Amino acid sequence: MNRDWIREKILAAKEKKKLSWEELSKQTGISEVFLVAVCLGxxxxxxxxxxxxxxxxxLEPEISEYLQKPVDRSWDKQIPNDPVLYRFYEAFGVYGEAIRELIWEKFGDGIMSAVDMEISLEKVESSAGPRIKLILNGKFLPYKKW
Amino acid sequence: MNRDWIREKILAAKEKKKLSWEELSKQTGISEVFLVAVCLGxxxxxxxxxxxxxxxxxLEPEISEYLQKPVDRSWDKQIPNDPVLYRFYEAFGVYGEAIRELIWEKFGDGIMSAVDMEISLEKVESSAGPRIKLILNGKFLPYKKW
Amino acid sequence: MNRDWIREKILAAKEKKKLSWEELSKQTGISEVFLVAVCLGxxxxxxxxxxxxxxxxxLEPEISEYLQKPVDRSWDKQIPNDPVLYRFYEAFGVYGEAIRELIWEKFGDGIMSAVDMEISLEKVESSAGPRIKLILNGKFLPYKKW
Amino acid sequence: MNRDWIREKILAAKEKKKLSWEELSKQTGISEVFLVAVCLGxxxxxxxxxxxxxxxxxLEPEISEYLQKPVDRSWDKQIPNDPVLYRFYEAFGVYGEAIRELIWEKFGDGIMSAVDMEISLEKVESSAGPRIKLILNGKFLPYKKW
Amino acid sequence: MNRDWIREKILAAKEKKKLSWEELSKQTGISEVFLVAVCLGxxxxxxxxxxxxxxxxxLEPEISEYLQKPVDRSWDKQIPNDPVLYRFYEAFGVYGEAIRELIWEKFGDGIMSAVDMEISLEKVESSAGPRIKLILNGKFLPYKKW
Amino acid sequence: MNRDWIREKILAAKEKKKLSWEELSKQTGISEVFLVAVCLGxxxxxxxxxxxxxxxxxLEPEISEYLQKPVDRSWDKQIPNDPVLYRFYEAFGVYGEAIRELIWEKFGDGIMSAVDMEISLEKVESSAGPRIKLILNGKFLPYKKW
Amino acid sequence: MNRDWIREKILAAKEKKKLSWEELSKQTGISEVFLVAVCLGxxxxxxxxxxxxxxxxxLEPEISEYLQKPVDRSWDKQIPNDPVLYRFYEAFGVYGEAIRELIWEKFGDGIMSAVDMEISLEKVESSAGPRIKLILNGKFLPYKKW
Amino acid sequence: MNRDWIREKILAAKEKKKLSWEELSKQTGISEVFLVAVCLGxxxxxxxxxxxxxxxxxLEPEISEYLQKPVDRSWDKQIPNDPVLYRFYEAFGVYGEAIRELIWEKFGDGIMSAVDMEISLEKVESSAGPRIKLILNGKFLPYKKW
Amino acid sequence: MNRDWIREKILAAKEKKKLSWEELSKQTGISEVFLVAVCLGxxxxxxxxxxxxxxxxxLEPEISEYLQKPVDRSWDKQIPNDPVLYRFYEAFGVYGEAIRELIWEKFGDGIMSAVDMEISLEKVESSAGPRIKLILNGKFLPYKKW
Amino acid sequence: MNRDWIREKILAAKEKKKLSWEELSKQTGISEVFLVAVCLGxxxxxxxxxxxxxxxxxLEPEISEYLQKPVDRSWDKQIPNDPVLYRFYEAFGVYGEAIRELIWEKFGDGIMSAVDMEISLEKVESSAGPRIKLILNGKFLPYKKW
Structure with missing residues (x-):
């Protein structure tokens, strides 16, 4: 029993039950992005x-126990090249410094936590076609001054 | 007259007038993140x-003309290490694949545009301290099937 | 059943039927470059x-279903070194900035989409030997100004 | 007198004369992409x-002489990150192997030259907005078998 | 007035007054590591x-104002090679996973903040020569589960 | 019998006996961080x-013998990206030069050994939640002057 | 049947027949360097x-057919570190620009083809011991001016 | 007086005297590739x-003295991307292992020296256009067995 | 039969016979460092x-034959991070240029061969504990001037 | 007054006095490699x-004072490519693991210090030409077991 095996187990069960992530989120009460991240390990x-x-x-209770263990959150490609993933990377390459300026102005010297953070995603219809609204909600962490 | 010179010019003028980005955004009607990105080049x-x-x-009208020219949006550090910038990078390293799964489920085979994208940032107070709400609103671009 | 297995399945079937890509393209009505890209995953x-x-x-219908799922389009070598692939990379290393200048002049501030893009390839005979005509047809995406 | 100085000289002259690349191409009879590449060095x-x-x-005749000297065609960012340039890189990361398959089928074992190559760019209007048609026309070079 | 200029200003003033970091820390009441980090920008x-x-x-009051502005904390060498700096990097390359195991056991799924962190350094004499005691005191940040 | 096999053996035995690292440390009298590092190889x-x-x-005595052999302490990711590991790396990216300044002032020209080093970790409760106190205790090694 | 399998097949057959590359070259009439490159894939x-x-x-005729298919000529180590391979890399790192100057002077603006190229290797005896004479014979390809 | 200054000095003198490398080689009796390498430092x-x-x-005698000093032969781009330089790199990426096989067969365990090496370049006319014949003549260095 | 299999074979035989490298060196008359390098491939x-x-x-005679074949001396980590290996790398990062200066002064323009090189290692006792004396004895290779 | 300025100062003074490193070493009683390293910073x-x-x-006494300050020993090229420097790197790439085996056997689990290390260089004449004898003498540092 390891992460990859469990991941396959979960995806197979989801497929067999013909559940979308949205339905699985509703049935479990777990927020969508978080739910998928849990299932992907x-x-x-x-x-x-x-x-x-x-x-x-x-799924068997052992899988539940395994899922609750802390996990190595490493990723493979330091510079992602799948086009979907790359666009996020690019957005912050282009606008990151501008966002940092506004964090500094509105919050002071600190960062937006990537640990105490919630992410959600919505579909917004527009005349020019659907848009993706991605919301990152992270705690502001001021730098310790000691 | 080049990008760096103009950037310094704008920041000095903003400082002299003691304008915050928020105030400058209000006076110009330009959205905050976009406004800062423009000023940073x-x-x-x-x-x-x-x-x-x-x-x-x-500022002189020549600066307005210069600002309207297309710009090279390159950035220096392929892997950012300033802690503020790194956290954005990390957030997508950790949750990127989960977000992609949901885009695929809700929109189909395609990407979230980083070009037809608006970003905004809000301050949200909570009992445990302020939180940063960062909203990326990008057009869904379906892959061409030809 | 996974991408690699399906890829082998398709290539073996194509070989067995002694079909060229060109013939397969004609029989399916799918454009050549797109057809090959589909088969390569x-x-x-x-x-x-x-x-x-x-x-x-x-091939069995399950393969058709699998092929319709969104796919991770990552590639391995950030800097390709197979000579055929490298030449494309080099062409844009050398001429990329010139092409960008012309896109800026003719279309304004924006990019040529690599998502809403069609590619085709033709053989052109000339006295000095055959030439490859590679046509990239991509939507111009203007940068959002918000 | 060096490449950078000449580049600035040319761009300033072009700006002063309010010539677009298109007009300059017409007046000189030099193909657009090639013309810009020459001016960028x-x-x-x-x-x-x-x-x-x-x-x-x-411009003075010395500049003409200098322009005719062979030039180092190196570029800085091995992995480009300006969004315009990156899209070309991505297009070949995603479709490069498919294109290679077709070159192999139609031409045999060899490459598409990036040296004996012409590039042109056209604007194509469509109901969904303008499209960029980028044409790479390169000689097929068969691998020497000796 | 920029970071480098201020840094030189501060170091020159410290040298002129023949103050050690220890004395400067005592006179200002600022903790040593933090004090040096402030002076280095x-x-x-x-x-x-x-x-x-x-x-x-x-030093003039303008320097005080400048010092209070948020700062880009980037560093140059992604893999440090000065031997003093490298040893810290190596210590965590070797023992990092062991430390992580213990954080997981004692605190659960989360990280040790590098933002809400204090660092101090002490000299400890031993029969085999002096030892450096380096204390990192960081807030535990549990991963948000949403 | 190799490192990976032994590692799995040890972790399985520890799990079966439902021993925490803390308990195992107490029963063996081996310091916690060192104990975990030994078990991870x-x-x-x-x-x-x-x-x-x-x-x-x-566990069988052969495992004890194997554990006593010198070990290759290499690690995989030159730049770690698991968030727990990255924070250590970042802490020294940001504060490393400040710490070096203080080592130079207090000890002279030399380094803090990463070989003759002990590491310990404590949990410190505070009103704002638990904190991690990580103590690195390394011998100062003066540079040989010959 | 794949490249690696065929490579092993060929090398084993060559070993069994106790043929040197030189003898195999003579018996097949294929030039030595090219012959080895074919066998290595x-x-x-x-x-x-x-x-x-x-x-x-x-060897069976299917192997002949397989060998005639175009091949991905990628290599693994972008910077080779086997000493034999590295010396070639170093020779061009040191003398490459000098060779380019001479190509420019004698041939004009263009490159030496690595596709339409023959390589041969000779042993030259000298009083100080044997020398390797490596001859690269490549077509000059002038840059297209269009 | 430093390498760059001397390089410019030499190139300017050569240009002023309208000497080609070939003529300079004849007048000085220094082999062409070596001569250019000397002049480029x-x-x-x-x-x-x-x-x-x-x-x-x-040129003044001080320049002669300076030229005779040993020189750092470093180069900038670990992976060259100027097309002329890249082709050499590619040739050895593709054929390097084949050449190594032949060195092993003909000479035994050792390398081709890149230090005790002479390089020359010839123009060879052919019906299909001129070819570049590049000859590397390096001492075989057997590995010490001790 | 391949390098890895032979390596394991040799190490197992050495372990079974309870021979140290020192003893094996004495019994075979092969110098220690060279002996180990041979056994490691x-x-x-x-x-x-x-x-x-x-x-x-x-061991069987086939192994002797295999060991005598030339070998690819590549290594995996371009920048080693095992602490033992890293210290060698660091020593030459810090002192390499100083050593080069002395080679230039004492020997002239050339290198210390890494091919015609012998390495030996001695244990030297001192009051402050044992020291490692590592001796590299390499032929000086003067640069060819042609 | 900074490192580069001092370095130039020292080298100029040495050149003016026509002192070799060997003579300077004798007159100052400082060991050669260490002396050069000091002068290079x-x-x-x-x-x-x-x-x-x-x-x-x-030279003025201020330079003596400056030289005694601790120094950042960073180096630029993570993978050196000057041929003299590269050979040292290669020697340890090839023989490093063999040397480590012997350190482990003769000294146990630990490293050879690159800080408490002396390096010397001798010229050894042989019938086949001069050889360089490079001696690294470093303290063995056993790993702390705590």
């Missing part, structure tokens, strides 16, 4: 979340 | 935006 | 295209 | 092209 | 700290 | 430590 | 060459 | 060569 | 050395 | 060494 759920997820997918 | 304003900006900051 | 066909392809190659 | 014109260019821009 | 002091520092070093 | 115990560890975990 | 022979090679080595 | 001449070179170019 | 012995080694270790 | 002398050096070279 890039996030760690609370006990009740893990239990519920295994319940809905009819 | 990472975005190109519309003619009326550039004119208005130069007007408010009392 | 770097592009996603429409339902009717996938069904037709599996039909012509006498 | 990434290509070397024929004597008559260089003389004509200097004539039209009213 | 890698940390941002509180207003009273900056004022006091400029006071002790007899 | 990044450190080499003394004979009595290895024997005791195998004893407590009921 | 870095070059593609003509039909008659492939047939002859398989004949001499008593 | 990538090789060190013998005293009589340096004196003769300065004589022919009417 | 990074050096090639003479016939009599290989035969003797296989004799002492009671 | 890669090592820090003792007070008496620095004073003596400045005395012999007739």
């Amino acid at each position: 890039k996030a760690v759920p609370k006990k009740e979340q893990a239990d519920c997820l295994c319940n809905v997918l009819a | 990472k975005a190109v304003p519309k003619k009326e935006q550039a004119d208005c900006l130069c007007n408010v900051l009392a | 770097k592009a996603v066909p429409k339902k009717e295209q996938a069904d037709c392809l599996c039909n012509v190659l006498a | 990434k290509a070397v014109p024929k004597k008559e092209q260089a003389d004509c260019l200097c004539n039209v821009l009213a | 890698k940390a941002v002091p509180k207003k009273e700290q900056a004022d006091c520092l400029c006071n002790v070093l007899a | 990044k450190a080499v115990p003394k004979k009595e430590q290895a024997d005791c560890l195998c004893n407590v975990l009921a | 870095k070059a593609v022979p003509k039909k008659e060459q492939a047939d002859c090679l398989c004949n001499v080595l008593a | 990538k090789a060190v001449p013998k005293k009589e060569q340096a004196d003769c070179l300065c004589n022919v170019l009417a | 990074k050096a090639v012995p003479k016939k009599e050395q290989a035969d003797c080694l296989c004799n002492v270790l009671a | 890669k090592a820090v002398p003792k007070k008496e060494q620095a004073d003596c050096l400045c005395n012999v070279l007739a």
